Amino acid sequence: MKLTLALILMCMLYLPVEIIGQERINLQVKKMPIAEVLASIEQQTGYRFLYSDDLPALKNKITLNAKNANINQVLEELVMHTPLTFNSLPDKLIVIKEDPAKKDIKVTGLVYNEKGIPIPGVSVQVKNTTIGTATDSVGRFSLIVPDGNVVLIFTSIGYNYKEEALNNRRDLNISLVTAAQSLEKVVVIGYGTQRKRDLTGTITSIGGDDIAKMPNTNPISSLQGKVAGLTIVNSGRAGAAPTVRIRGVNSTGNSDPLYVVDGVFQTNIDYLNPGDIESIEVLRDPSSIAIFGLQGGNGVIIVTTKRAAKGQTRVSFQSSVGIQKVVNKIKLTDAEGFKKLYDMQLQNLNAPAFDYTNYTANTDWQDLIFQHARINNNTLTVANSSEKSATLFSLGYNVQEGVLKYDKYKKLIVRLNQELRITDNIKIGGDVTGFYWKEDAPTTDVISYALRAAPIVPVQADEDLYYSMPSFQRAQIANPVARINQFKNNVIRDGYRAVGNIFAETKILRTFTWRSSFYADLGFDNLRGYTPLPYRYINLGEKGGATDTTFNNLARTSVTQEQVQTRKFQQDHTLTLFKKVNKQHITGLVGFTTLFIGSTRVGGSRTDTILNIPRDPDFWYLDIVNPNNPLSNLGNGTEEAFMSFFARVNYSYANKYLLNLSYRRDGSSKFSKANRWGNFGSIGLGWVLSEEAFFKKISSIDFLKLRGAWGTVGSGMGLPPHLYLPGVTIRSSGVFGDRVYPSVTPEYVPDPNLHWEVVRGIDVGIDARLLNNRLSSEITFYDRTTKDIITNITLPGTAGNYTYKTNLGTIANKGLEVTIGWRDKVGDFRYGISANYSYNKNKVTSIGDNINFEILGNNGANRTATGLSIGYFYGYRQIGIYQTASDLERMPVLPTSRVGDIAFEDVNNDGLIDSDDRVYLGTPFPPHNFGGALNVGYKGLDVLVEAQGVAGNKVYVQRRTATFAILNYEVNRLNAWNGPGSSNVEPILDASRGNNYLFSSYFLERGDYLRVRMLQIGYNIPQKLFQKATIKQLRVYISGQNIVTFSKTTGYTPEAPLGDPIAAGADNGLYPVPAVYSVGLNVAF
């Protein structure tokens, strides 16, 4: 080196310029440092090089193959991928130095997965800098780096994190490894995200694809059977929201979960388009929901809507069209059966036979009110993202008809999401969802009329002339067809809703992130209604009376208008800390939030006593009726507010030891000042055994985590505001003669000490992945207690029949949740099978701590008492039918028991049947819930089968207990007892036998069912077929939802309503849950 320096000094003395390039060079080197290459050129030729030994690039290794090249060509190649340049001086002297212009190096590359398929949207970043980009739609990226020795970081959701040293390469081929399935997946938790592997609570995440592919207009309906511990009871009504229960019933009051949609607290997600959902997280245990405080007690469902993926421009369109139909009609008697049973009944009552002379029809009323209904879902999504901004626009349009005629629901959803990165540290963004819905709802009482109307009545004589029911049910039952036609499209409900937010986020000192968000949710619902004139009715003559035609000439047309405005404002401010020190990861969060909810409602109606308003919606405004006509109006409103402070720490050490802590202080306007504020919190611990050195040897287990969490939350959902104040109602009035005076009466009995329910619970779980991540399982045990449950109790007669809400007692829910999945691939054949099962034992630990009364529901059919399930069925147990007079002698009886009556079990063996013989007959809440899915794929073809069911509960067939008139019979009554030995189940047809209407197991059916929830066959059309079009993906599918249900129940659906915990499980002629057959298309450009 010293020689070189001496030469340099020597050379400096020479003068320029001599042309270089005469000498030819032959050089073949492999991975040789540049300095050595230069040395070998010096040996081969007369050139001498001048350079500083300190230049780092001289150590770069290079491969060269020069044959008969001139010095310029060789040197060009030599410095090409380096920051160096050269400069010729006279006397074959060449100066090698750093080129300032070449300091930034351009690197390009391709990122692909194990299968060699390019991955778009991968984030590429230079380590320890903010320089970064993302791969484009074909997995390519280009990036300017400061020097050739930087380290690049590649990250993408669903793939393992990868660091790659550049080593002066200019073009990279990067292969990413799919993340050990969903473990590296980030799940959304309250006010942030967390890696699934770091969770200590129980959270299940469902991808948007799993929701979008179900033909439901309400996204929540699609979760049925997919999450252990989540019970969904669907309604078949067009546009109706299902009943959702997380881990059983925690309260005797409202048990609905909280929905958090992109941060906004909601009570439903009706306004979302299934196609817009990125993921839904179901938070079930108290440690996960503690951060939501007072509103989270029944569990939390977090919904995240789609965002534009980084570096992506994508247009996609999803559409499906389907037909819904009623699969299980209720089996009723036809005209012949009806006559037989009614005759028997009259005979048993010693009443004269009915005169059927004019009633010769055989009408199936069910067939006349149901239809094959259409369902159609469409979503168009346009996403674009660049270095500085990300935009997503989506348009959704859903139409659902109900299986009940004239039932129709439409929704139109427009969403715009925009995010701007102003600097590397400041980000702002916003979201706007515009929602329009319109509903044409018929009166659903038509279903119960159709179940009850006598089949012997003909339908109609002409368009405006219907037959009325026979005298034995005329006063109570309307002609179902007349009713559905009279009220078809008479009420137009529609509404607009705008939900939006803006946020700003800034990074401080790289460790901290501040985020402020403001949300608004404004709703405007309208109703316009019309009461038409009634039809004319033919009353068929009975007992020799003449058949006549009547028309109610006292009826008048009227119109109604109503508007409801709802408003919700929420703000969240959070400061998040993220710090990594050696093996320690710590994420901290502190925050503040407020929520205001208000509503205003006005409405009125006017009756036109002189003119008949036409049946045309264009006229249905109040002003169509002269204001001198009778009118009535209404107006009311609500306001409530919440304010909260919260904090959370997530800590992990070496990915092995996990600690999660959370805290929330919540205040609510619903409670009196003394009971307004409360503290909630949780602690979670986790231990990833598979990260321990001693565990690494067990190669068959890829991941194993033990976790446990404890938390306490409050539950005050669904409580009307201001229950602690002595509200009065001013609706009832004093009347004297024809004068009407206002009166005041308490609306309810206030409980000034009312406070929220306190939910405490512990979760213990084990998560494992085995056999190369093919087998995954999650097992969780939980034990949760709700203290001070709030119940809407109707005080017994002596207290004046008022409703009273008070804190009552304690309910425990203990359970087990198991989720198991297997996923594998054999050549082009791939398959996956998953199953979930949950068991929940609901037990009222104590009730009546603050009440001296029994808690009854449904006229005593449901009872809530210490030691048993909430709202269990309580009554007599049927053991048969008293067949003969000697049975009455031989067996215990009620004082009024007669032959043909239901024989009840003498439970206490005292020789007679009385109210002490009533026992636990079952629970309306299914203790066992299960679901499963099988996915099979071969090349472009995929098949999905999903099944779901419940077991262990009972359904109360309440629709059979009605005695207010002679109603059509269900076919079980064809087997009614009519002599010794005829039936040991069905009692005699005699409405005067009150004993048979005592609540007993006779009216209960086993609620177990297994339903094929989904069968879908899809095909991804190979890309080569449409290469010229810019289509990236095209999938077509056919599917059937709810196609088969195995069940012992006799109603339209085994899913009896569970909405009211103390009076649940009664089937009173529910709206059918239909089967849906559909075809669909997903296309992406």
Add this chain to the structure above:
Amino acid sequence: MKSYITYTCFLKLMMCLLVTSLVCAGCKKGFLDRNPQGKYTSDTYPYPSGTGPYDTYLFAIYAELRSFNVHSQAFICATGIRSDDGDKGSTPSDGGADAIDMDNFPVQPNNIFVNTLWVGYYNLINKANIAISQIRNSNTVNASEEIKKQSEGEARFLRAYGYFMLVRLFGRVPLIDQVFDDPAAQSNVPQSSPELIYAFIEEDLKFAAQHLPLTWDAEKFPGRLTKGAANGLLAKVYLTQKKWAQAMATADLVMKSGQYNLNTPYDKIFTEEGENSSESVFEVQATASFVTPTANGVQYASIMGVRGTGNWDMGWGWYTPSRNLDTSYEAGDPRRRRTILYTTGDSAISLYGEILPAGLPNLMYNHKVLTSPVMRRTVGSLSGNWMNIRILRYADVVLMYAEAANELGGAANIAAARTALNTVRTRARGGNNSILPDITTDNQAELREAIRRERRAELAMEHDRFFDLVRWGIAEQTLHAVGKTNFRNDRDVLLPIPRTQIDLSKNVLTQNPGYPN
């Protein structure tokens, strides 16, 4: 350099904190203090001053008199269908066992109407207790002692009426005379004996009789409770307990008050025009208009209304007059056709000259609840929710006087009883002297029979027949004679305590004798 970074970060942090503190300041104190919107509480209600300070609470008790649970289907079942005046009516199995058992006995503890009555009357009593508590304890209004006493009297009358119904229907019932501040814990009260209940009723009614006015402004408050109503009801309470002297004296107070007479012709009493006439002592007030066809009325007339079609679709056709009632009238008694609406033969014509259609499910309907065609058209409804319910008529008071006097005995009393009885017969005669001759006997037993016959004819299809049979001790024989052979004196004179209420009370309430547990 380093200090510069720290400085900008500090600045940012300060900005964020500033935003938060501004946001917090905007919502700090009042944010959680939200008032009910468009709703009063009992503390914020601006009590009207014009109608008397406590009227708003009193009127709520009156409103309860019109409720379905108090004076509607269950009331008609228990007071009417159980008696020999009428049958269940409608179609044979309409109403099922609950209704059929009311007609034929025994009524089961799970009978829906039994629970309805229990809930209804306790609701009425609770409203009265609320009003009494307001009058005694509230400082929101300043009122004279006189107004306070009068208002309390009005509330106590209605409470007494509630208990009088309960004690006659159920016998032993819980005695509740206050508003509980924690009802869920406190209001589970065991039953008291009928003697205690009667004593309580008498106290309330005596107080009411002392403080209620003789009359009200006939323009503003027709039918509002008076001294006469209190004494009239008190007379019935005494009569029920066989306290003959008090009954006679109290009825006499009403008769001497100068407020009532028998001048209203019998066929007018039950029409809309006959409402709040000089015959009326206590009448449940109801009204209806085209705009409000039901809310200010009571579903009473329509339950018994003709069960026909078209213009005759007036109701459910319940509580139809029995054959026994039809044949019980003396020859030519015009009250028969005013009470019974026949649907067959030449008599099938209404008070208003409307001819009834053929083929109706029942032979007879209650003519006393037939509404006027004019009102049906005016209100635009056939259901007659505007029909008042005649709870206590002057003729009833006169007959109570007669009965008490006769039972007391002695020639003077028997003569007074006979005179009173004959005043009722005179009015019933309607000027036709060939019918309903005066009763002339001075034999106590014969006069007793005559008074009982008269009570039945005069008050048929109203609400006293069953209670009369029970207090005369002839319920079993009378009901067996009309075919209600299940009736047993040791059980069916009282209704069973509703099973639901016993369950709710955790067996603090106990069942009446003869009924299954």
